[in-house]
Each structure stands twice: as C-alpha cells, then as structure tokens.
Amino acid sequence: MRRATSSCSQGDAALPIAAAMWPQRAAANGSMVGGRWVGGGGIKVLHGRLALAPAQYIGPMSWFWFTNIARRIPSRCAVCHAWPSQAVCEACVNRFAQPCTRCRTCALPLPPGQVQCGACIRTLPPWDDALTAVAYDYPWSQLVVDFKFRQEPGWARSMALLMRSAPWVEPALDAADLLVPMPLSRQRLRERGFNQALLLARALSAHKTHPRLLMRIKDTPAQSSLPRSARLANVQHAFATDPLRHAELEDRRVVLVDDVMTTGASLGAAARSLRRAGAAHITTLVFARAEPGN
Ligand SMILES: [Zn+2]
Ligand SMILES: [Zn+2]
Numbered sequence: 001m002r003r004a005t006s007s008c009s010q011g012d013a014a015l016p017i018a019a020a021m022w023p024q025r026a027a028a029n030g031s032m033v034g035g036r037w038v039g040g041g042g043i044k045v046l047h048g049r050l051a052l053a054p055a056q057y058i059g060p061m062s063w064f065w066f067t068n069i070a071r072r073i074p075s076r077c078a079v080c081h082a083w084p085s086q087a088v089c090e091a092c093v094n095r096f097a098q099p100c101t102r103c104r105t106c107a108l109p110l111p112p113g114q115v116q117c118g119a120c121i122r123t124l125p126p127w128d129d130a131l132t133a134v135a136y137d138y139p140w141s142q143l144v145v146d147f148k149f150r151q152e153p154g155w156a157r158s159m160a161l162l163m164r165s166a167p168w169v170e171p172a173l174d175a176a177d178l179l180v181p182m183p184l185s186r187q188r189l190r191e192r193g194f195n196q197a198l199l200l201a202r203a204l205s206a207h208k209t210h211p212r213l214l215m216r217i218k219d220t221p222a223q224s225s226l227p228r229s230a231r232l233a234n235v236q237h238a239f240a241t242d243p244l245r246h247a248e249l250e251d252r253r254v255v256l257v258d259d260v261m262t263t264g265a266s267l268g269a270a271a272r273s274l275r276r277a278g279a280a281h282i283t284t285l286v287f288a289r290a291e292p293g294n
Contacts, residue, residue, distance in 0.1 A: 078146070079139040087158045088143070097134050099167055106264065107132040107289045125264060127256065127271040127282040132289035133159070133166040136260055140288050144259055153194050159259070159287045160203030172283045177252040179209045182270055183239070185219040200287065201257040213249060213277075214270060215240050235269040241277040250278035255285050262290040 076082065077089035079096070101110045103117040107130040110117055134140045147155035163169055173179070181197035189195060201209040218238040241249065254274055261267055267284045274282055 078143060087155070088139075088162075092139070093162070096139055097162060097165075102132065102289075104129055106130050107261065107284075107286070108291060109135070125271075126268045126275060127284050129168075129172065129281075129283040130261070130264075130289075131166065131169050131172060131283060131285045132261065132287070133163040133169070134288050136262070136288035136290035144288055148192070148196050148259065151193065153196070153199050156196070156199035156203045160200050163200070163204060163285065163287055169285060172255055172285065173205055173208075175253055176205075176208060176255040176283070178213070178249070179205055179255045179257055180214050180270075180274065181209065181211055182256065182258040182266065183211070183214055183216040185216045187219050197258045200259060204255075204257065204285075208255075210248070213241060213245055214273060215242065235266045237269075238266070239270045239273040241273050246277045249274060251280045252278075253281040253283075254279045255283045258284070258286050260288045260290060261286040 075085060075087055077085040077087070077092055079088055079092040082089050082091070101112045101114060102108060103110050103120055104115050105120040105125050105127070106117060108117055136144070143155060143159070146152045147159065164173070179201045181195060181201040183197075184192070184195045195211070198209070198211050201211070216238060217240045256267060256270060256274065258267060261284065264284075267286075271282050271284065
C-alpha cells in the first residue's frame, strides 16, 4: 500500500532527507541538487549564482557540453547563499523539503495516517494518483519563478532531482510507459522560449518523454491571472490528443508532468484528454503543489 507522503515546506522539523534519500541519486548523477547549469548563451552571474544566459532551447549536444562544464563550476545556494554550493544546498533541502502526508489523489497535505482527503473521496479527480516534490511555498515558489519567468531553464535538472527524491515518484516513473509534459500554446512557447514541463519530463526520463501526444489547441489566458472559479472554464477544450497516435496511449500508464499544480484545472483537462484517448492509468507529477489560500 502506498504511503501518501511528499515534501512539505516546513523549516523547523528538519530531518536528514537529503542524506537519507539522495546519496544514490547523487552518485548516479554526479551531484546533489543543482550544480548543473545548462542553457543557451554564455556563463554569467545571475541572481548570485553562476548561470548561462540568455536562456534558449537546449539541444542534446549543448546540454551535454554545458552539464559537463557546469559540474566543475562552484555555485551559490539560491536559498541561503552559501558559497560554494549546489544550486540548492543540502542544508536547505533538509530544511525546506521535508516529506509530509499528502492525499494520494490531489497531493494536498493530510494529517498523518490518512491517505485521501474528503474532497477527493466525494469527487475523484480525473487522474489516478497525484505526486509532488514540495509545497508551492518559500523558497520553492521563487525557484519556479526563476525557472519559468526569468528564463533560467537550467533549474530543470535540480527540480527533477528533487521530484525523483520525493516519496513514490521513483516507482511511478519506473512503472510508467510514457511521460507526457503539459503542452504550452504556441504563443506562450514563443514568449518563453521553452516549455518548462518538457524540460522537467526530459530531466526525469528522457527516453519515456513524448511531447507531441498531447497538444494545446486553445490559447487561454494564464491560469494564474484568473480567480479559482474561472480556471475550469478557461481550460475546457484547451487540450487534445492526435487521433493518429491514440494507439500509443491505449492501455498505457502515463505520468503527466508539470511544474506547479494550483487548482488542478489544467491538469484535469489534460488528463481527461489522455483518458479519452485510452490511457489506462494517469499519475500527475508536479514539482510544487499550491495549497488553498496560497
Ligand atoms: Zn542553502
Ligand atoms: Zn485529495
């Protein structure tokens, strides 16, 4: 039976999560969180850290080159500014990424011992499981802003490492046939230059990532600009799957990847599209889960 826990952003009850959960990952990847700055353009100091700018789409060769160069460059912790450090130091991960009990279908925090919240028992979400690495709170909310809006795609690898280290993520990725990143509209992609969900999915499992199975067919206002009540209507009919590729989704286990889940309206609309195309099991996996009121 799964244990419905994932990280909560709590500073005081620090346990050695990184030491306990990350050594094997760190060894496999050559570093702990971060320390791997990738991107387009040259190396510069950005927000107190070494970064590569301007942010561009990262091709496989440049990704390889930058990761190998960047591994050798000391950096500063983005949270406590310890220097030299990984992009987020082990002490900050210990302090701010502690696991807590979470609802297995919406990833909101629950009292210990519970597995599902009352809202999900009354109305099941359109996916089967929901997982998050951290709460959308300090310091992770700022990291997401840096990642997405300040054009720092190099954060994807650090965030993916935190996601992989969260309870139940590794088994979900192993069991998945496909990772499907939440698509951006063409206009949003042009503005941003990259799809943050695609970068996360590729950093989690490049060979399972399929970015063209799910499409965004309607350009909608950013969900963050809308009140909660309007978000559902905003994303209705915003997603579609390619009918010619339904065979690739039929009876498959899919992990739907995004950076943040707020109300879950966008992920819900995307999950319904995947379900209509025949997906057998859908896990939503995000870096950060916003809690009501945040
Ligand atoms: Zn730190
Ligand atoms: Zn729930």
